[in-house]
Amino acid sequence: MSPERFNSDLFLTTSQVADLFNVHPSTVKRWCNEGELAFDKTGGGHRRIHLSDALSLAREREISTFLTPFTPYEGHVWTAVNEVLDSGSYNRVHALAMGWLLRGSTGRLSRLFLELGRHPQIPFPDFCDHGIAGFMRDVGEAWRSGQLRVAEEHMLSETLLEVLLQLRPEMQRRGRRSLNGGRPQPVAVVGAMEGDRHSFGSLCIRLALERRGWRVFYLGADVPVEDFAAMQTARGASLVGVSFAPPASGADMKRCIRILAEFYDEAHPFALALGGQTSDSVDLSDVAAPFAELAAFSSVRAFHDALESGFGSAVETAATVGEIA
DSSP states (O other): OOGGGGOGGGEEOHHHHHHHHTSOHHHHHHHHHTTSSOOEEOTTSOEEEEHHHHHHHHHHTTOOOTTGGGTTOHHHHHHHHHHHHHHOOOHHHHHHHHHHHHHTOHHHHHHHHHHHHHOTTSOHHHIIIIIIHHHHHHHHHHHHTTSSOHHHHHHHHHHHHHHHHHHHHHHHHHHHHHSOTTOOOOEEEEEEETTOOOOHHHHHHHHHHHHTTOEEEEEEEEEOHHHHHHHHHHHTOSEEEEEOOTTOOHHHHHHHHHHHHHHOOTTSOOEEEEESGGGGGOOOTTOOOOSSEEEEESSHHHHHHHHHTTTTTTSOOSSOHHHHO
């Protein structure tokens, strides 16, 4: 018997096999009863099916699963994904992805993150904060320690940006379903602060907003502060989101606030959301600003929860979708 068969993480319940195959659990039980699918039994009499046996049947019946593109790493991927589902930990995902990055297997890496981003049981904000951002931190440490070249870091950045862009149509579809009939589509302007060439944060915010039904005018990386103000007025946006990546500091955030305040037009009110790792260290309590709302968020989860609580929704949208199309 292969040593991997002693790994309890690779024994699936009939329900897990059914989800993997996209069939009803009764179908899996029938396969077991008819001897088509090998299984063991627990002390309590419950069936347990080894992943390798399930995948053998899938190949025989030409059933495609989300694990199919990862051959011969199906067991590794199954264990990593279930660790995310069970505990919210991305440690195995990151270890697996780092190995693929070092081998130049960016196709598998991209597919893994796409599966995680699409998974209905994985909250999108947590995927951004712990999956994407967490892996980028690991990659940064690997680059500083000499394990990765600059070119490999750039290749990984482009790969993950493509993952987020491939997820975007699904976020937009969810957003359209979430809109109540007759309610104007809220509008936001989002981008990364000037000097910031890393747009992961702003892109995650874009998708989080679109997932909730917002129309987002996305400005990308390295955007002058004045341009945020100009686009907000031109598009009638009720929310402006500006992301900051290291080495941006709290002073950079306050400079952004000061400039946007100078351009603020009470006839076109908006909420201002600032995002980045330094947000926790920024005290906005003493900032005198004219914005309808002002807040700094250190994570996509914090921003998402603020949206759930109504952040930005109290501002009247200055234009309808038809007027700005």
